[in-house]
Amino acid sequence: SGVVVSDLDSLYVDASCEVEPGASLGANVHLRGRCVVRSGAHVDTGSVLTDVVVERDAKVLPYTVATDSTIGAEAQVGPFSHLRARSELGARSKVGNFSETKKTRLGEGSKVNHLSYVGDGVIGRDVNIGAGTIFCNYDGEQKHTTTLEDEVFVGSDSQFVAPVTVKRGAYVASGTTVTRDVPEDALAVSRAKQENKEGY
Numbered sequence: 033s034g035v036v037v038s039d040l041d042s043l044y045v046d047a048s049c050e051v052e053p054g055a056s057l058g059a060n061v062h063l064r065g066r067c068v069v070r071s072g073a074h075v076d077t078g079s080v081l082t083d084v085v086v087e088r089d090a091k092v093l094p095y096t097v098a099t100d101s102t103i104g105a106e107a108q109v110g111p112f113s114h115l116r117a118r119s120e121l122g123a124r125s126k127v128g129n130f131s132e133t134k135k136t137r138l139g140e141g142s143k144v145n146h147l148s149y150v151g152d153g154v155i156g157r158d159v160n161i162g163a164g165t166i167f168c169n170y171d172g173e174q175k176h177t178t179t180l181e182d183e184v185f186v187g188s189d190s191q192f193v194a195p196v197t198v199k200r201g202a203y204v205a206s207g208t209t210v211t212r213d214v215p216e217d218a219l220a221v222s223r224a225k226q227e228n229k230e231g232y
Contacts (some may be wrong), residue, residue: 038077056084058094070105079110084156086125101133104140122157135175136167139182152194154179162206169194181216 034053037043040145044062045051054071061075065083069075072089073093079096086092086103093110100118103109108126116134121127125138128145136153144150146163152175153167159180169192176194180186183200187206198204199216208222 073103076110084115087210112128116151150178151175152177156182156184157198159186161185161186162190164189166191167194168192 035051036104038057039059042055043059045056046064046104047197048065049063049067051057051069052071055069056074058077060077060078061081064081067081067084069086070088075081075086075096076095078093079092081157082099084101084103085137087105087106089106090103091108092103093108096110096113098115099107100117101115102121104123104125106124107121109115109121111129112130113127114132115127118135119133120137122138122140122142124141125135125151126143127138129147131144131146131148133144134151136150136155138144138155139157139159142159143194144161148161148163148165150161150167152169154177165186169178178194179191179197181198181200183201186204187208187209190204191209193209193211195214196210198210198214201217202214203219204210204214205219205221208220210220210222214220
């Protein structure tokens with residue numbers, strides 16, 4: 033009642049799910065387990081959600097897969113994102129193209145936009161995580177936590193060898209491997225020096 037459905041013949045919604053009036057569901061969407069889709073939220077084509085809460089006015093873009101997670105109000109996920117168990121996305125946050133989260137809390141307004149893996153993470157508000165970032169959370173025996181405090185900026189192709197903390201307002205330069213804590217408002221750089229071999 034009051035839910036916009038693009039293609040009823042291809043939609044699958046478990047009886048234990050709740051979809052509020054004002055929500056919309058695209059073609060080939062599967063809602064499994066105990067999903068809740070709040071008013072104004074949109075779950076787009078081909079998305080498969082299991083035990084997921086999609087808060088008001090959130091957008092789940094095509095071909096998102098999510099399990100046991102919460103997508104905050106006005107947040108955006110996808111396309112082609114994977115939210116594994118215990119992912120919590122704050123209001124107006126983003127997880128984008130071919131990115132994966134697991135047991136991670138993403139603060140309000142923070143972004144994991146492209147080709148990144150953030151597992152066992154605690155991420156504050158207004159954090160920008162560049163393309164190709166990896167949280168190296170598993171040492172072969174145990175999982176460890178990476179913490180990025182509010183307003184941290186992470187350049188593309190960075191790795192965080194957990195456990196590690198990056199303090200508020202710090203900047204991690206592109207291509208950096210972070211192996212120890214970064215102080216507040218500091219710049220972390222870890223790169224081999226470039227050499228150009230003339231006439232090679």
